[in-house]
Amino acid sequence: MQKIQTIAICLSILLTTTNLLASEGTVQQVSGDLVYVTGMNGLAPLWSNLTVQNGQDTGAKLEVIKELPELVIARVVEANGTAVNTGDAVVLSTAQPDVSARKARRTVYATRVDKNPNVDGVLDDPVWSRATPIKGFVQRDPNYWMPSPEQTIVRIIYTDKSIYFGFECLVPDSSQFIANNMRRDSEIRGDDNIQILLDTYNDRQNGFFFSVNPLGAQSDLMLSNEGRTYNRDWDCNWVARTKHYPDRWTVEIEIPFSQLRFKQAADATWGINLARYIARKNLATQLVVGQQNSSSTERYRTADIGELHGLQHIRARRPIYIKPYALPGTTMDDQAINPSESRTFETGLDLRYGITSNISLDLSYNTDFAQVEGDQEQTNLTQFRLFFPEKREFFLEGANLFQFGELARVTGSGTRPPTLLFYTRRIGLEKGKKIPIIVGSKIAGKEGRTSIGGLNVLTDAALFEDEDDTIQVHRTNYSVLSIRRDIFARSNFGFIMVNKQIDDPHEGWNHYNRAGGIDFNYSPTSTLNFQAFAARTWDSQIGDADDARFVSMNYRGTRYWARLKFLDVEDQFEPAVGFINRRSGLEGFRRYDLYARYRPRPKFGNIRYMSIGPEAQIFTDHNNNVKYWTLELSAFTIFNTGDYWRNELKRTRDVVDEEFSPSARNKDVIIPAGTYTFTSFTTGPRPSRSRKLRPGINFEAGTYYTGRRYTIRSESSFRPSGQLSYEVEYQGDWVRLPQGNFNIHTLSNRLQYSFSTDFFVKLFVQWNNDKEFASANFLLNYRYRPGSDIFLVFDSAYGTDPTLTRRNRSVLLKLSYLLGL
Template sequence: MLNPLSSIAKSAVALALLAAPSQAQETPVVQATRTPTPPNIDGRLDDPVWHQAPAIADFFQRDPVEGAPSTEQTQVRILFDDHYLYFALRCFDSEAERLVANQMRRDAELDENDNIQIILDPYNDHRGGFYFSTNPLGARQDLLLTDEGRTRNQAWDSVWQSRTRIDSLGWSAEVAIPFDQVRYPDSDQAVWGINIGRAIRRKNEEVFLVPPPQSYGFMGRYRTSRLAVLTGLGRLQSRPPLAVVPFFLSGTQRDFTVDGSTEYDLDPGLDFKYGLTPSLTLDLSYKTDFAQVEADQEQINLTRFSLFFPEKRDFFLEGAGIFEFGERVERQGSGGRPPTLLFYSRRIGIEEGHNLPVLAGGKLTGRAGPYQIGTLRMTTQAMTFVDEEEEHEAQVDLSEATIVDTLRLHVLDTLHVAQTDFTVLRIKRDMLGRSNLGFIAIDKQPGSEADYNRTGGVDFTLSLLQAALNLRGFAAKTWTPQVEGRDRAGLLELDYRQGRFETRLNYLDVEEDFAPEVGFVPRTDIRRFKGSGRYRPRPAIDWIRMFSIGPRFTYLMDRGNTLQSRDFQFSAFVNLEIGDWFGVRYQQRYELLDEPFEIRDDQEIPPGAYEFGSYEFNLFANSSRRLSGRASCEYGDFFNGTRQRISTETIWRYNARLELEGTYEFNHINLPNGTFNTHLFGHRFLYSFSPDMFVRGFLQWNSAQELVGGNFLFNYRYLPGSDLFLVYNQVWDTEGGLEQASRSLQLKVSYYWQR
C-alpha cells in the first residue's frame, strides 16, 4: 500500500521543481533621519524638526482595487535618535467629519476603525516583526508577529507613545517607539524591513507603502512577506534591556459548595526581564499571577471530544510564537476542528478546570544568528481541590418493621495535584530563505521521578514561490512509564495561494498511545485526510466587492483503515461594498459510534453508523458601524435525530467610550429517546475613561453546565507599563434555583522600572 506521507512529499517536490521562479518586484526604500532634538509627541505635527525628514507619500490600495493609488493623501516622516524611532503621520480626508473612530481602550482591535499601522522587521528577513497601530482617538494596539505574520501575539505589550489629533483636514498622529522595545542585531549600517498602512473605514479602503496581495486573505495586513526597506539608521548598537516589575496582590475568595469558608491572600511577586544579547531575552517570574485574566467564553459541547480554549495569560502569550508546534489553530467559527498541538500552555497551571498557583517560572526567547530559541521552565504548587457535592439517594432500613426512608448522601469529590515541573526546549534553524527546520522537547515531572511524561518532535517548513507554496510537517513521539510502542504522530501539510485561489491539503497520523500531557490531542488511533479550497473572485458589480466560494473535507479512519468520521462542507459567501457579509454553508457528515455517546446526563445515542446533513445561513454586519453584529441559523439532521441552532451577537457602540455586547445561542435537539434545549447567553460592557483607563464587565449563562458567571475588571495604567487591577468574580449554580457557588475579589498593583 502506498504510504500517504511519501505520496504527499513526492507531490510537493514535483510542484517545487516544476514551478518557474517568480519575477522579483521593486522594493521601495524609505529613509530615517537622525535628529539632535526629539520632537514633542502631542499629535500636532508642528514641531520644526519634522521638516528635516523627507515625506513619504506613495501609498497604494490593497482594497478595494489592488495596486491602485490611495484615494486620500497620506504623508509620513521618520526621525530617530539614540533612544527612539519617531513617526509623524498626516492622514488627509476629504470628509473628515465621517471618520470612523469608536475605540479608545489600549489593545482594542482597531481593524474596523480608521487607523494607521506600522510594521517593523529589524532583521529584514520577512519572518516576523513588530506591529504598532493607533486610531484618531489615540487607542494603541501592539502585536508580535511570527511565521511571516500568519501568527499574531496580542499579549505582547510594548511601552511606546502615541498622540493623535482630529482637525478639518483629517487626522494626524505622532509615534515614538523605543529601540529597546524591539529586538534587532548590531550593525554598522542597519537596514530594517518596514511597512506602513492606513485604513479608511468609511470607504472600506486599505492602503500601504507595500500592499500585501489580496491572495493573503483577510489577515494580509499583518504579513511580513513583502516589505519596504528602511535605511539611514547607520550604526545601531543596542543596549540589552533590563526591566523589573514588582507587584502586590491582595484578595479574598469564598467557595460556597464546600464549607463556605473565606480565604484571604496577601502576596508580593516579581517579574524580571533582561536582555542577555540584543536578540535574546530572559524572563523570570516569582509568584506568577493571572488575576486580571478574563474567564473563558462559555461553549456548548455537542461532540464526543474536548473543547479547545485559547490561551489568555500574558506570561505564556509573550513569545508564544517560538513554542508553536503542530497544526495551525484555525479561526473560531471557520468550520474546522480543534488542532493537534504538542505544546498547549493551558496545561500548565490549570488542572480539570482548577487554577494551580505557579510558584516560579522562567523563559529564554529570541534569536542567535540563524537560530530561533525558546526555553520555558515552570513549577506549579501542590494543591488539593474539593469539588461540588454530589447528591445520591439511598434507601435505608430504619427499624425492625422495615420502615424505609430516603436519605440524601453527600459525597465530596477530591482532586490531589502534586507539585509539578514543566520544561520546554524549542529550537528552529532558519534556512533556504523563508524555510526552517526545528525540534521540540517537553518534560512534565510531577513529584515522583517515576511518574513523568515526555514529548519530542522535529518539524519543518519549506516555503517556495515567495511564500505562495508552503510544505509543513512534523514527526513526534511521547515517553510515558509502562507504555512502549504505538506512541508516535506525524503531519504533512501543503498549502498554496495564488491570485484569487487558495488550497490546503493535510494528512495527520496519530498512534493509539501518543499522549503529550502538555499538548492538545483531540483524538488518537487515527489517520486523517483534510483539505480545503477557496476561490475569491471580485466581480464588476458596483455593490459587491467579493465572493468567497469553496469546499472543505475531512476523512478520518482508525489505524486499521476503518472509516470513523467523514465531513464535507461547501460554503458560499458574498462581501458587499458596504462591508457586510452573508452566506450559506451545506454540511454532510458520517460518524461511527463504537460505544454509546452520552450527549447529556440522561440521554445517549446508541452505537452505530450515522450519516446526516445540515444547512447553515450566516449574516455579518460591518463592525465599523455604531450598531453591528452577526446572526446564524442552522437546521438539519443530527445523528438519529434533528437539530436546530440559532446564534446571534449584537454590538452597540454608543460612543467612543461605551460599548455594549450581547450574545445568545440556542440549540433544539430532537432524538428518538427525548428532546432537549440548550441556552448560552452572554452580556458584556466596556467603558473607557481614556486610552489608559477602562472598566469591563461580563455575565454569561450556560444551561448545559447550569452555571452563571460574572466578572468585573477595572484597569488603570497609571505609568507606562505600570498597572492597577481590581477584579471581582462571581459564580452561581442554577441547578434547582439560583445559589451562590463562589466569589472572589482581588486587587493587583504593579510598577514597571526600566534601566
C-alpha cells in the same frame, strides 16, 4: 559566412533599436515614488528599466514593479535631479532585465535626530521637518495597486533610544472617519486606523505589528511564520497620540528600541510596511501590497514588504526590567472541602534581563493572573474536544518561539482546534481551577538566523472539589526547549523538547511525560507553503513511546486558495503538555483535510468579491476504516460596505463506537452506538466591524444523529461612541431526538466603558444552562504609566439549578509597577 554573421548582427541591432523606439509610453499619474505609465503593456516586462524623457534631458530612471491590464507601474530608482510629471514620455532602456540585480522592494528612510519630539499627536516639532516624507500608498483592495484616493504622508525619525513615526491622514472632512473603540488592545480593525509592520531582522519571517485609530486606541501583535501566525496578546510598551484637524487626523508614535529585538549593525536594514484603512470606504491602502486580498490578515504578511534604511549605529539594549506587584483581597470558595472566607495578601515579582541584546531571560516569582478574563463558554455537541486560547501574559510573551505543530484555524463554522506538542494551558490549570505557580523562568530571542526559546515552570500541589469529586494535584515541573533555524529566503526548520515531571509523595519525581519533535516549513514563494513535522512521546506510566506525523500544502493566491493536510497519530501518542483533537473512542487515527476556495470579483451590484468552495475532513483508524467524515460547501458574499452573507451546506457521517450523551445536564439522553449520516444548512449575515450597531446572526437547521437540531448563533455589538461598547454572544441549540429532547443555551455579555485609552471598566457576565453555571467578572484597569497598572477585580461564579447558588467569590486589588534599569 562572415557576411551572413554581419547581416545577422545588423538585423539584431535594428530589431532591438526598433523595439526600444516602439516601447514608448506616457506618464499618466505620479504618486510618491510610483509612476503609472500607459502605452507600454506587453513591451516593458517586470523588473525592466525605463527612462523618463524631459525635453532634451534624460530624466529619472525607473524600474517596472507591476503590470496591470491597462498600466505599467514603475518606481523611481534614480531621480537624476529631475521631477517626473504627468504627460512625460517614458522609453524602455533595457529590453532584457537583469532579474538578479533588481531592486526588489520599495525603500524608505529614517532620519537620525538629536532631540526626541514631544509625543502629543501634533507634528510641529522642528525635528519632523528633517525627515523625508513617505507618500505613494496604493490600494490593496478594492482597486488593486491604484493610488489611494486619500493621501497618507509618513515621516520616520529616531534617536539613540527610540524610533518615531509621524502619520498625516488626509480626509475630505474630519467628521467622516470612523472610530468606535478607545481602549488599548481593543478590536480596531473596523475603525479607521494606521498600521506599522516592522521586520527587524529583515528575514521576511517574523515581525512586530502596531496599529492606532483616530481616538488613540493602540493595538500590537507579534508575527511569525510569514505573518500567518500572530499573537494578539503580546503587549509592548509604546506610546501613541492622535490629533484631529478639519482636513486630516495625525498620529505620533514612539517605540523604544528596548521593546524590539534586532540585529545590531553599523547600518541596519529592516523590513517595513506602512498601511492605512479607510473604514467608510472599506478601503485598504499600503506602502507595499502583495496579493489582492480583502482578508484583514493580509496586512500581517511579512513576505511582501519594503525596506527601511538609514538606521545607523542603533543599539539593541540589554534591558533590565523589574515588575513587582501587591495583591490584597478576599476570597471565598463555597466548593472547597472546608469552605471559609479568607483575607489574602500576595506579593510577587517579574524580572527581565537582557543576556544579550537579542536574547532575554524572564523570571517570575509567585506568578499571578488575577486580571485575566475567564474562558468564553462554548457548546460542544460532538465527540471531539474543545480548545481554549491562552490569555495569561507570562505565557504569551515570546509564544511564537514555542509553536510546534498544526495551528488552530478560524472558519465560518467555528475554530478548528490545532495539534500542538506544547500547549501552555496545561500549566497552572486543572479542570478550570487555577493551580498556584511558584516560580517560572523563560529565555527567548534570536541571534542571527537562529531562534531559541526555553521555559521552566514549577507549580504547587493543590486539593479541590469538582462535581463531588476530590481532585488532588501534585507539585509539578514543566520544561520546554525550542530551537529554530531560518534557511533560504522564507523557510525554517527546528526541534522541540517538552518535559512534565510530577512529584508524587510516595514515588518522588519518578513520573514523567516527555515529547520531542522536528519540523520543517518551506515557502518557495509568498503564495505557496509546505509544512511537515514528526514527533514522539514517552510516558513513564504507559511505558511505550508512540509517534505522530504531519504534512500540509497551502496555496493562497489572488483568486484561488487550496490546502491539503495529512495527520497520523498513533494510539499511545499523548503529549501531556500538548493538545490533540482526538475523537472520543479513537485513540490512534489518520486525518485527511481538503480545502479549496474560488474568490471571484463579479462586476455587478454592491459585491466586492465572493468566496466559494468545499472543505472536507476524514478520520480513519489505522486499519483505514472510516470513522468520521464531514463535507462542507460554503459561499460567502462580501459587499463593498464590509458586510457579508454566509451560506453553508454540511454533510456529516459519524461512526459512534460507544454511546454518549451530548448534554451534561440531560445525561439520560443517549446517542446509541451506530453509524449516522446527517445534513445541516446554515445561513445568515455578519455586518461590518465599522458599524456602530452590528447585529450578526446565523441560523442552522438539519438532522442530527437520530433526530433534528435547530441552532441560532449571534455575535452582536453596539458601540454608540468610542468610549461605550456592549457585546453579546449567544448560541441556542434545540435538539429533538427519539430518546428525548433538550435545549442548550450559552450567553456572554461584555459591557465596557473607557475613560481614556489607558483607563477602562468592564463587566463580563456568562450563562450556560447545560453546565448549570453562571459567572460575573468586573474589572477596573488603569495604566498610570507604560507597563504599570492598577487592577480592581470582582469575580464570582454561581450554580443555577434549581436556584442561583454561589460557588465562589473573590475581590482583589492588584498594583504593579514597571521599573527599568
